[in-house]
Amino acid sequence: MTPNTITFHNTNADWVMRITADRRIEVNEDVEVTDAAQKVLDAMQYLLKAQRTWVGLTQQDYNEIFAQARNGENAVQLAEAKLKEKNT
Secondary structure (H helix, E strand, O other): OOOOOEEEEEOOEEEEEEEOOOOOEEEOOOOOOOHHHHHHHHHHHHHHHHOOOOOOOOHHHHHHHHHHHHOOOOHHHHHHHHHHHHOO
16 A cells, blocks of 8 residues: 555455545546446545645744733634634
8 A cells, every 4th residue: 555545445356446645536447436436536536625735833923922922811722713714
């Protein structure tokens, strides 16, 4: 198995479907894919591509959070709010 790959197995084939590290869905050529299954695969592929990349805090964000925390605000809550802002 390739690193960073999710592979689905069954008893009739070595592998049926896998999601690669670069978020592509591959189906084993020995496995028959019905029209309904193909629609599910297409939907899954769309969802995989639609996922956003996680955005973390910058050094400037940390500096602002710690400055506000020195003024009595909760640093954890400030960090959570900043991460939510960046990732929604």
